[in-house]
Amino acid sequence: MNLIIPLRRPSIVTRSQITRALVQSTDEVLAGLNNVGTVHFARFDIVAGNLCMFSIYDGDLSSYVRDFIATIGNAFDGMFTWVRDPPPLPVGSHVEEFIAWVQAHDAFQMPEQPTDLISRDLSTLPRDTMVALHRHPNAQLGVYRAYPGFSAAQIRHHLSVGW
Amino acid sequence: MTEVDLADVQGNILHSYGRSFRCVRHLVLRVADPARARAALGEMVTGERSGPEVTSAELAPRHADFGWCLNVGITYRGLAALGVPASTLSTFPAEFRAGMIARAPWLGDVGPSAPEHWVGGLDDPDRAHLIVTIHGHSTDNIEAISEAVVGAQGGSAFDHERCEELDGAFFAEPHEDQVHFGYRDGLSNVRFAGIHEASDPSQGALAPIGTVLLGHPSPIPHVMWGVPRPSALGGNGSFNAFRVLRQDVRAFEAFLVRAAALAGCSAEEVAAKLCGRWRNGAPLSLAPTEAEAAALPDPLTNDFSFSDDPDGARCPIGSHIRRCNPRDAQIVQRGTNDARALVRRGMPYGPPYDPAAGAVDDVPRGLLGNFICASLASQFEALQLSWLNLGLQDPRITGTNDPLVGANEASAASFAWSTSTGDEVLADRLPSFVTTAGGAYCFLPSLTAIRWIASEGWRDRDKPPRRRFPALRRAGP
Numbered sequence: 001m002n003l004i005i006p007l008r009r010p011s012i013v014t015r016s017q018i019t020r021a022l023v024q025s026t027d028e029v030l031a032g033l034n035n036v037g038t039v040h041f042a043r044f045d046i047v048a049g050n051l052c053m054f055s056i057y058d059g060d061l062s063s064y065v066r067d068f069i070a071t072i073g074n075a076f077d078g079m080f081t082w083v084r085d086p087p088p089l090p091v092g093s094h095v096e097e098f099i100a101w102v103q104a105h106d107a108f109q110m111p112e113q114p115t116d117l118i119s120r121d122l123s124t125l126p127r128d129t130m131v132a133l134h135r136h137p138n139a140q141l142g143v144y145r146a147y148p149g150f151s152a153a154q155i156r157h158h159l160s161v162g163w
Numbered sequence: 164m165t166e167v168d169l170a171d172v173q174g175n176i177l178h179s180y181g182r183s184f185r186c187v188r189h190l191v192l193r194v195a196d197p198a199r200a201r202a203a204l205g206e207m208v209t210g211e212r213s214g215p216e217v218t219s220a221e222l223a224p225r226h227a228d229f230g231w232c233l234n235v236g237i238t239y240r241g242l243a244a245l246g247v248p249a250s251t252l253s254t255f256p257a258e259f260r261a262g263m264i265a266r267a268p269w270l271g272d273v274g275p276s277a278p279e280h281w282v283g284g285l286d287d288p289d290r291a292h293l294i295v296t297i298h299g300h301s302t303d304n305i306e307a308i309s310e311a312v313v314g315a316q317g318g319s320a321f322d323h324e325r326c327e328e329l330d331g332a333f334f335a336e337p338h339e340d341q342v343h344f345g346y347r348d349g350l351s352n353v354r355f356a357g358i359h360e361a362s363d364p365s366q367g368a369l370a371p372i373g374t375v376l377l378g379h380p381s382p383i384p385h386v387m388w389g390v391p392r393p394s395a396l397g398g399n400g401s402f403n404a405f406r407v408l409r410q411d412v413r414a415f416e417a418f419l420v421r422a423a424a425l426a427g428c429s430a431e432e433v434a435a436k437l438c439g440r441w442r443n444g445a446p447l448s449l450a451p452t453e454a455e456a457a458a459l460p461d462p463l464t465n466d467f468s469f470s471d472d473p474d475g476a477r478c479p480i481g482s483h484i485r486r487c488n489p490r491d492a493q494i495v496q497r498g499t500n501d502a503r504a505l506v507r508r509g510m511p512y513g514p515p516y517d518p519a520a521g522a523v524d525d526v527p528r529g530l531l532g533n534f535i536c537a538s539l540a541s542q543f544e545a546l547q548l549s550w551l552n553l554g555l556q557d558p559r560i561t562g563t564n565d566p567l568v569g570a571n572e573a574s575a576a577s578f579a580w581s582t583s584t585g586d587e588v589l590a591d592r593l594p595s596f597v598t599t600a601g602g603a604y605c606f607l608p609s610l611t612a613i614r615w616i617a618s619e620g621w622r623d624r625d626k627p628p629r630r631r632f633p634a635l636r637r638a639g640p
Binding site: 035037058066067070073074090092096097100156163 | 558
């Protein structure tokens with residue numbers, strides 16, 4: 001998931017406030033991500049006036065975001081108060097709207113696995129790509145995985161660090 | 164406790180109609196004339212049972228003189244065909260709007276389960292507008308009511324030519340509570356706080372009613388599922404993932420024999436390990452051996468847990484019931500053990516498999532299943548997508564699919580378990596025993612909502628009277 005969310009006012013004050021909000025809820029956020037259990041990595045960045053939330057997780061986006069809300073609840077609501085066009089809050093009472101909002105802010109992802117091309121006519125792919133890039137200014141072009149096919153919990157299990 | 168107006172809720176959501184309603188027909192209907200179809204729906208909620216009448220939860224507790232019960236599910240295209248405006252339709256959740264056919268790749272409905280092979284008109288979303296489900300004591304009850312449904316409004320409401328019937332029935336006694344693989348079914352259904360008795364621990368804990376009903380708190384603290392607007396339409400409604408699941412009993416029995424020879428145990432033990440319950444219903448968690456299963460006083464009990472079997476020595480982690488409901492076991496997505504719970508109501512179709520008929524018996528048979536929940540994406544799809552298939556809930560089964568109902572490929576799938584004597588077994592070439600032969604996402608509207616649709620409630624929106632001036636207060640004496 002690559003959320004790129006324009007800040008309402010990308011001033012130094014806003015950036016400080018977001019940083020403070022994240023620091024204040026660090027324990028809650030890290031415990032929550034830990035409990036979601038399917039997350040490999042999650043990053044929170046500010047890039048060129050955007051709040052960016054990038055994560056690599058197992059399974060599909062909808063289940064991930066739903067488990068995320070079930071586990072972390074409304075912990076991120078504070079951070080969304082500084083973004084332009086925030087989702088309806090609290091997210092727990094607007095789950096479907098939040099997922100639609102996430103999908104709207106998620107960078108377009110190029111198909112990574114051949115299985116993503118199920119039922120697609122391969123000859124139309126370049127056109128699909130053009131259309132997608134036209135619609136989505138942000139795109140994830142590719143990802144490298146050192147251990148493809150393993151879930152976060154499998155790695156934790158094999159490393160005996162608890163899952 | 165949440166108060167629910169039972170007279171407003173369709174009766175198949177909160178209760179099973181029981182085994183005395185031994186036959187079912189799912190009528191797949193296409194709206195032919197929107198105005199007449201709305202009128203036909205209106206005639207189903209008059210409060211009189213002189214004709215086809217929607218059975219409410221208030222009437223559901225099995226009046227002895229009821230010969231039939233009737234319920235209505237409407238697909239997204241069905242709501243549109245009935246004239247519900249786009250602005251209202253847009254308030255329904257995305258997966259319902261997309262429909263089950265569009266969600267097929269996510270649900271594992273590919274290859275032989277792909278929608279192009281579906282039966283009963285379900286392969287065409289413009290044909291499956293309404294699914295009217297009639298439960299009856301006998302096929303006579305069902306025939307009479309289904310004729311009345313299809314013939315509503317002088318027979319012009321629904322498309323006669325393209326009306327499809329999907330019929331099911333419980334097996335004859337003494338096997339009336341079995342399904343095609345020989346298991347006893349319907350044992351661990353969700354029961355609801357404020358609806359069912361809490362006193363019987365063998366039936367398991369009570370779930371909040373928001374597990375299935377829209378507009379009530381969900382099982383997840385601080386989470387409310389969205390309710391389609393207006394509330395007259397969405398409130399007290401529910402969603403149903405209707406599934407026609409074809410079962411290959413011959414392949415199933417053949418696998419049991421092969422795996423039993425491999426493991427050096429009985430075929431019955433393999434059947435128990437695949438499911439998590441013995442075919443008589445006894446949970447492996449309470450009865451690890453066949454002898455204990457036969458001796459268990461209440462084999463249908465629901466009062467058991469997995470936390471005392473963390474490695475699946477008794478009940479395999481990958482077994483069907485443990486995937487569907489991890490109960491108190493540790494899972495990867497902590498705190499979501501109950502979040503995917505849903506109501507399952509099903510009835511077999513097709514004759515029981517006759518082993519004597521052997522290779523010539525290829526009659527279609529399976530289960531007509533209703534999977535009822537408040538959020539198709541959070542419950543039905545999340546269960547199907549990441550627990551039944553893929554096995555993301557436990558790293559020891561991740562990458563495998565459910566051994567009974569999963570989208571398995573014999574060339575790649577296998578099933579691992581510990582026998583009752585403690586040996587580790589890995590049975591390879593696990594084929595797919597269940598093929599999806601049809602399905603549709605339906606909205607199960609409240610009775611209020613059916614009246615709202617019938618009377619084109621979208622035409623007279625509840626606009627509060629606009630007040631130009633503050634109300635004048637009468638001066639006191």
